[in-house]
Amino acid sequence: xxxxxxxxxxxxxxRTSFFQDExxxxxxxxxxxxxxxxxxLGIVGESGCGKSVTAQSILRIVDRPGRIVNGEIVxxxxxxxxxxxxxxxxxxxxMRSIRGGDxxxxxxxxMTSFSPVHTIGAQLIEAVLLHNAVSRKEARxxxxxxxxxxxxxxxERRIDEYSFELSGGLRQRAMIAVALSCDPRLLxxxxxxxxxxxxxxxxxxxxxxxxxxxxxxxxxxxxxNLGVVAEMADDVVVMYxxxxxxxxxxxxxxxxxxxxxxxxxxQSIPSIDSAPRSKLPAISGSIPHPFNRPKGxxxxxxxxxxxxxxxxxxEPLLKPIGAGRQVSCFLYE
Amino acid sequence: xxxxxxxxxxxxxxxxxxxATLGGDHxxxxxTTALLEVKGLKKYFPIRRGFLQKTVGQVxxxxxxxxxxxxxxxLSLVGESGCGKTTTARCIxxxxxxxxxxxxxxxxxxxxxxxxxxxxxLRGLRRQMQMIFQDxxxxxxxRMTLLDxxxxxxxxxxxxxxxxxxxxxVELLRLVGLRPEYMQRYPHAFSGGQRQRIGIARAxxxxxxxxxxxxxxxxxxxxVQAQILNLLLELQDRLGLTYLFVAxxxxxxxxxxERVAVMYVGRIVETAPTxxxxxxxxxxxxxxxxSAxxxxxxxxxxxxxxxxxxxxxPANTPPGCHFHPRCSYAQAVCREKAPxxxxxxxxxxxxxxxxxxLSLRGVHRPMAGGGLTSHR
Numbered sequence: 001x002x003x004x005x006x007x008x009x010x011x012x013x014x015r016t017s018f019f020q021d022e023x024x025x026x027x028x029x030x031x032x033x034x035x036x037x038x039x040x041l042g043i044v045g046e047s048g049c050g051k052s053v054t055a056q057s058i059l060r061i062v063d064r065p066g067r068i069v070n071g072e073i074v075x076x077x078x079x080x081x082x083x084x085x086x087x088x089x090x091x092x093x094x095m096r097s098i099r100g101g102d103x104x105x106x107x108x109x110x111m112t113s114f115s116p117v118h119t120i121g122a123q124l125i126e127a128v129l130l131h132n133a134v135s136r137k138e139a140r141x142x143x144x145x146x147x148x149x150x151x152x153x154x155x156e157r158r159i160d161e162y163s164f165e166l167s168g169g170l171r172q173r174a175m176i177a178v179a180l181s182c183d184p185r186l187l188x189x190x191x192x193x194x195x196x197x198x199x200x201x202x203x204x205x206x207x208x209x210x211x212x213x214x215x216x217x218x219x220x221x222x223x224x225n226l227g228v229v230a231e232m233a234d235d236v237v238v239m240y241x242x243x244x245x246x247x248x249x250x251x252x253x254x255x256x257x258x259x260x261x262x263x264x265x266x267q268s269i270p271s272i273d274s275a276p277r278s279k280l281p282a283i284s285g286s287i288p289h290p291f292n293r294p295k296g297x298x299x300x301x302x303x304x305x306x307x308x309x310x311x312x313x314x315e316p317l318l319k320p321i322g323a324g325r326q327v328s329c330f331l332y333e
Numbered sequence: 334x335x336x337x338x339x340x341x342x343x344x345x346x347x348x349x350x351x352x353a354t355l356g357g358d359h360x361x362x363x364x365t366t367a368l369l370e371v372k373g374l375k376k377y378f379p380i381r382r383g384f385l386q387k388t389v390g391q392v393x394x395x396x397x398x399x400x401x402x403x404x405x406x407x408l409s410l411v412g413e414s415g416c417g418k419t420t421t422a423r424c425i426x427x428x429x430x431x432x433x434x435x436x437x438x439x440x441x442x443x444x445x446x447x448x449x450x451x452x453x454x455l456r457g458l459r460r461q462m463q464m465i466f467q468d469x470x471x472x473x474x475x476r477m478t479l480l481d482x483x484x485x486x487x488x489x490x491x492x493x494x495x496x497x498x499x500x501x502x503v504e505l506l507r508l509v510g511l512r513p514e515y516m517q518r519y520p521h522a523f524s525g526g527q528r529q530r531i532g533i534a535r536a537x538x539x540x541x542x543x544x545x546x547x548x549x550x551x552x553x554x555x556x557v558q559a560q561i562l563n564l565l566l567e568l569q570d571r572l573g574l575t576y577l578f579v580a581x582x583x584x585x586x587x588x589x590x591e592r593v594a595v596m597y598v599g600r601i602v603e604t605a606p607t608x609x610x611x612x613x614x615x616x617x618x619x620x621x622x623x624s625a626x627x628x629x630x631x632x633x634x635x636x637x638x639x640x641x642x643x644x645x646x647p648a649n650t651p652p653g654c655h656f657h658p659r660c661s662y663a664q665a666v667c668r669e670k671a672p673x674x675x676x677x678x679x680x681x682x683x684x685x686x687x688x689x690x691l692s693l694r695g696v697h698r699p700m701a702g703g704g705l706t707s708h709r
Contacts, residue, residue, distance in 0.1 A: 046554040167643055168414075197413035197581065199640045202625035206639050224555060227584075227627030231634060250631040268559040270584040272626045272696050276607040277407075277588065279566065282559035286524040302556075 006076045007034035008186055008218050009058070014071035016050075016057045025290040027053040027066065029242035032318065035186060037076075040212065040219040042233030042250070044226060048287055050242040051222045055188050058220075059099050060090040075102060078185065101131045104179030106172075108191035113175060114163035120147075120174050121159035124181055131182040146177040150207060169200035173207065180211065187212075190222045205232060226269055230254055235324075238262050241288070241298035244318055248325040258327045260303045297329070305331055367439065368575050369402040369425065369543060374434035374448075376420050380648060392648045394420040395431070396599035399674075402543070407569065407576040409586040409607075411622070412596035413644055418579045421596070422545045424448070425577065426462055427455060438462065438543070460490055463536040467548035469528035473520040479506070479531060480516040486538040505534040508571075509564060526557035533564065537572070547579045562588055583626050587611060592680075595619050598645045598655040601674075605681040612695045615683040617660045620693040638694075654686065662687055 016028040028050040035041045043051045056062045058073055073085040075098065088095045099105075107113040115123060124143040125136065134142070140159070147155035150173040163171055172192065179187060189208065193201040205228065212219055221232055229236055229250070236253040238246045238261065246259040257263045264283045285302045288294055294301050300311035310330050318328040376395040379388040395417040402408050410418040424431040427447050437444040438458065445458060463486070466472035473482055483502045487493065493501065503513040509530040520528055529549060536544055546565070550558040566589065568574060580586050586593055587607060594604040595618065603616040614620045624638040640659050645651055651658050657667040664687065672684040685691075 046556055169643060197644070198583070198625040199413060199621060199644075201627075202637055202639050205627070206637075225627065226555070226629040230629045230631045231627040233631075254629065254631050265556055266629065269555055269629055270558065270562065270582075270588040271629060272584045272587055272611070272623070273628065273630075274584075274587065276611075277566065277591070279563050280559035280588065282563055283556040284560075286526050286557055287554060289524075 005037075006080075006082070008037040008076055009035040009220075010072075010074040010076075011054070011058070012072045012074070014054065014057060014073065015069040016053050016062055016066060017069050018066040020065055023291050026242050026293070027290070028057060030071075030318075031237075031239070031242075031244045032071075033237045033244060033247055035218050035220055036235070037185070037218055038212070038216045039234040040221055040232050042229035042236045043220065043222045043239060044224065044229050044236060045239035046224055046287055048241065048290060049239040051239055052190055054239075055105070055190050055220065055222055058085065058188065059103060059105060060085060060088065060095050061099070075186075077102065097131065100127055100179075100184075101182050102185055104182070104184035104187045106175050106179050106187065106189040106192045108194050114171065116162065116164060119160050119162055120166070124159065124174075124178050127178050128181050142181065143177075146181045147174065149180070149211070150174070150177045151203075152177070168196055169203060172196060172200075172204055176204075176207065176211070180215075183215065184217060186218045186220065188220045188222070191224070192221070193228060194223070194225070201228075208232070226254075226266065238265075241290070241293060243298060243328065244326075245299065245329070246327045247318075248322075252325060258321065258325075258332060259299075259329050260305045260331070261299045264302075264304070307331075366404055367401045367437075368404045369439070369577070370435070370437040370444065371401075371421075371425065372399050372435040372437070374398040374421065374424055374436065375432045376417075376424050376429060377432045390648055393599050393650060394647055395424060396647075396650075398434070398596075398599070398601050400594055400601060400604060402575060402577060404542075404575055405569070405573050406592065407578055407590040409578040409580055409590035409593045410596055411580055411583060411586050411593060413581060413622075415598075415644055415647060416596040417599040417647070418581075418596050419547055422464075422547055422577060422579050426459075426464060426545055428464075456490075460539040461541050462543040462545065463539065463541040465529075465532055465536045465544060465546040465549045468552050469525050469532055470520075470552070472532055473528055475520055478517050478519055479511075482520070482531060483516075483534045483538055486535060490539060492539070501538065502534075505538055508537065508568070509534045524557075525553050526560055529553060529561050530564065533561075533568070537568070537574075540572075541574070543575050543577065545577045545579070548581070549578075550585055551580065551582060558585070565589060583611075583623060595622065598650060599647055600655060600684065601682075602656065602685070603681075603683045605678075605683075609678065609681055610695075614693050614695050615677050615681065615688045615691075616656075616685045617662050617691070617693065618656045620695070621659075623696050624694065626696075654684075662691055 012032050014028050014031045018025040018027055031054060045051045057068050068086055075083050075085055077083060121143055125139045128139040128142050144155045144159055147158055152158050152170055152173050166174060193204050223229060233250045236250050237244055240261050246262050257266055267281045268283050270280060283302055296312040296314055297316050300306040307330055316328045316330050318326050320326050321332050374395055375397055377391040377393050380390040380392060382389045398421055410421060412418045423429045425436050431448045434448060436447040438447050480502050483505055484498045487498045487501060502516055506513045506516060511530050550561050553561060569576060578589055590607050593607050593610045594601050597618050603619050614623060621638045621640045642659050645655050653669050654667045654672050657663040666686050672686045674682050674684045677683050677688050
């Protein structure tokens with residue numbers, strides 16, 4: 001690493017593939033990026049870009065028939081030591097202490113990520129007991145505290161309720177409380193507000209910002225919503241069909257995008273600032289099915305700057321083009 | 334409106350059995366006469382409990398909604414989940430029977446009340462109002478080919494012969510940007526965006542005048558949303574369609590609509606031309622809603638209005654103005670009396686006691702050349 005300070009999490013050349021009868025899907029294909037301590041990294045992309053599988057790979061919860069084929073995921077622990085998560089046993093004790101301990105996770109669907117037959121408290125206390133040597137009573141006290149810290153009213157009562165008794169926004173807050181109950185240094189939030197209404201989304205994003213300020217934790221925010229990324233992230237990774245196409249700091253990505261996909265994506269999104277009833281510059285075509293992945297650069301069939309004989313045969317590599325800026329496109333070579 | 338100006342598609346199938354042709358036969362329709370008038374629409378769902386299923390309460394999903402939809406225009410109903418926007422749309426199509434109120438659809442010069450029309454007469458009227466659904470995956474039967482799906486409305490309404498219907502499906506598929514060669518294929522072979530095009534083709538099969546689109550792009554990937562929005566705008570221009578657009582995404586709404594109606598817990602709180610509503614909202618809820626939308630520009634991070642609490646329960650609505658428990662401008666009167674709708678500016682209606690004294694924040698369009706407009 002060129003930097004003197006070690007990043008909290010460093011993902012290098014990660015490849016995660018799903019080996020199915022129909023063929024192999026390269027869900028994540030050679031992804032590399034860093035998450036700096038205390039900062040927010042936004043990972044943006046549309047469906048099938050591999051953003052969720054990247055998160056699952058980091059937590060080592062990739063479902064079979066998927067597995068990590070290559071790469072390293074280096075986590076800097078609280079004591080400064082470094083651990084390569086890929087080398088750990090997925091269900092071994094060390095990985096289990098990291099998952100939920102060092103790294104917390106918030107899923108998209110708060111309805112399905114809670115067990116409907118256990119109370120919020122049971123699930124919260126379980127997480128606390130798993131990672132801390134404390135009594136049940138103390139765990140319950142911490143659980144109530146965690147619920148209070150995420151802004152759930154009357155936490156003493158809510159802790160004994162079931163997830164279906166809470167509204168969507170409260171449920172997502174409870175989910176965040178579970179993830180934060182063990183003071184993680186990295187919170188992975190996979191589409192944390194996608195299932196929520198805009199005003200609730202604003203509440204949850206505000207909460208995440210506040211918690212980050214108070215605890216100094218890093219957030220890896222996975223989303224398809226460019227507005228949410230612009231709002232929250234310090235650095236941004238743009239993915240398309242399993243590949244990182246561009247990364248840089250948030251201002252560069254939004255105000256000086258380099259990759260044709262990033263440019264087209266930014267232009268094609270309807271914005272609240274735009275003129276009413278104007279035609280949007282749309283990206284042609286649709287995202288290819290993973291089994292029909294185009295040869296060469298995965299974006300070339302939809303790209304307006306595609307170079308015949310180059311983009312359709314060779315795959316561009318992610319290359320630095322400036323301070324903290326990387327892009328994988330032949331236009332910049 | 335004279336009978337001569339009636340679009341062809343509204344007549345029963347002619348002697349030649351051919352469905353109305355596509356093209357400009359509706360295009361003259363963008364005058365300001367009302368196509369649809371909704372008056373005092375209510376839909377209450379009973380809450381039943383116990384062995385005898387006694388009604389113990391009511392969910393007031395739609396509570397006294399009134400608006401006018403003019404020919405050739407797009408009106409968007411926006412609001413958060415549970416605000417009654419979809420139920421309103423379903424009442425208009427008579428997919429559910431409203432509890433009270435009128436849904437007047439102009440038909441050959443007279444206004445017919447869809448809400449109370451007997452079933453036998455409703456069937457003919459249904460040709461004039463069609464729906465585009467949210468989820469392109471569950472709204473298409475996986476066991477039917479494109480030809481069957483798009484041709485089904487024609488079959489149901491007994492339009493034309495088999496050959497006529499096939500010709501019409503070919504025409505419709507071209508219209509929505511799909512290749513007619515694909516019409517023997519099944520929906521699974523298509524991507525989300527393409528499936529939504531199939532759904533649009535099906536909705537247009539009978540040449541409707543009113544198209545109700547319930548969240549038509551919210552299930553699609555961002556790069557595909559723009560294609561579908563452009564298609565909807567283009568089809569409206571070509572066919573003179575009138576859209577009632579139901580959505581929660583304000584950025585999408587801004588792109589498609591001429592007028593916007595904001596709903597909160599069963600009531601319309603504000604209706605205004607799009608530009609006016611976004612630039613100078615008059616209802617505190619609209620202000621909060623606009624402020625909550627994350628902007629795709631990191632330089633625009635600003636202090637936003639974060640609403641406290643939760644959307645009110647439509648089964649147990651607060652007294653007075655439904656929004657008052659979350660409203661930072663609320664006063665005693667807001668807790669006691671429900672506000673009456675007033676026209677605060679031309680065509681700008683709002684239901685708020687304090688509408689004329691408050692100065693609320695809208696969204697400002699960035700200067701030309703700045704922000705996201707200057708790439709490529």
